[in-house]
Each structure stands twice: as C-alpha cells, then as structure tokens.
Amino acid sequence: MKALILYASWTGNTKIVAKSIAAGLRKKGIEVKEKNIKKATLKEIEFCNILVIGSATHGGKALFSVKSFFEKIPKGALKGKRGVSFAVQAGWGGDRVVKEIKEYFLKKGIDKVEAGPVISAGIPLLPVRRPTEDDLKKCKRFGEKLAEEG
Numbered sequence: 001m002k003a004l005i006l007y008a009s010w011t012g013n014t015k016i017v018a019k020s021i022a023a024g025l026r027k028k029g030i031e032v033k034e035k036n037i038k039k040a041t042l043k044e045i046e047f048c049n050i051l052v053i054g055s056a057t058h059g060g061k062a063l064f065s066v067k068s069f070f071e072k073i074p075k076g077a078l079k080g081k082r083g084v085s086f087a088v089q090a091g092w093g094g095d096r097v098v099k100e101i102k103e104y105f106l107k108k109g110i111d112k113v114e115a116g117p118v119i120s121a122g123i124p125l126l127p128v129r130r131p132t133e134d135d136l137k138k139c140k141r142f143g144e145k146l147a148e149e150g
C-alpha cells in the first residue's frame with residue numbers, strides 16, 4: 001500500500017496538516033510521499049493506491065493549483081485508487097473546499113472518495129494561528145484509520 005499526499009498551501013498550515021496525516025499512515029506501515037501539489041508528477045500518481053489532497057481555503061474555495069492539477073490528470077489515471085480530501089480554513093468554507101476536491105476526484109473517475117478533516121487555523125490574510133496539537137493528533141489518527149481501512 002502506498003499513499004501520496006498533495007497539499008496546496010500559502011502559509012504552511014495545510015502542509016503541517018498533511019504531515020500529520022502522513023505520520024498516521026506511516027505508523028501503520030504505509031509508504032507515504034507528501035508534496036506540494038504544484039510539484040506533483042503523473043508518475044507519482046501512478047505510484048499510489050491512496051491519493052490524499054488538501055487545500056487552504058481562499059474565498060470559500062480551494063487554491064487554484066488544485067484545479068490546475070486535476071486538469072492535467074488524464075482520464076482513467078485515477079482508476080482503482082482511493083481519493084481523500086481535506087481542508088484548512090480560518091473560520092468558514094473548509095467544508096466547501098472538501099466537497100470541491102471530492103467533485104474533482106469524481107469527475108476524473110476515481111473508484112472511491114471520502115471527505116477528510118476540516119481544520120481551523122490561521123486568520124484571513126495572516127498565518128498567526130497554527131493548527132492545535134489536538135487537531136494534529138486528530139489528523140494523525142485519521143491517517144491511521146485510512147491505513148487500517150486500506
């Protein structure tokens with residue numbers, strides 16, 4: 001089992017959350033790569049069974065790099081994989097981001113897709129608030145659960 005976690009992050013919070021989910025997956029023996037979505041290659045997507053994608057929330061939407069990533073994916077490239085979405089928000093719109101990413105996955109014909117955590121951190125415009133320890137623990141547990149479900 002291999003997982004790829006891609007994050008779209010301006011000020012680092014979504015990257016921090018991605019690392020916690022990765023830690024949970026690793027704890028359960030899954031091989032994990034985590035990467036900025038802008039640097040992801042099609043080869044890496046082929047490599048994974050589980051593809052986790054998360055974004056910061058900007059104006060109630062995922063960052064543009066998420067949309068352009070999915071536009072680059074050829075039809076059928078996600079067949080047989082499991083997709084998971086997550087989001088980081090300051091206060092609102094993270095649930096919309098999770099749904100937006102789920103829809104991108106479905107449009108590309110992924111077999112199975114689910115909504116992951118919505119974490120609150122930052123404030124609009126400034127990253128002064130990092131994710132809490134509790135939230136990061138929750139994300140790690142989420143990663144463990146993903147690994148257990150396979």
Ligand SMILES: Cc1cc2nc3c(=O)[nH]c(=O)nc-3n(C[C@H](O)[C@H](O)[C@H](O)COP(=O)(O)O)c2cc1C
Nearest residue numbers: 009010011012013014056058059060090091092122
């Ligand atoms: C241009 C801009 C727009 C934002 N819009 C929202 C928003 O609609 N809802 C929200 O809750 N937070 C909003 N935020 C706050 C970020 O989602 C929040 O700070 C998040 O933690 C940033 O994640 P990152 O550190 O991975 O970039 C916005 C931030 C910026 C810079």
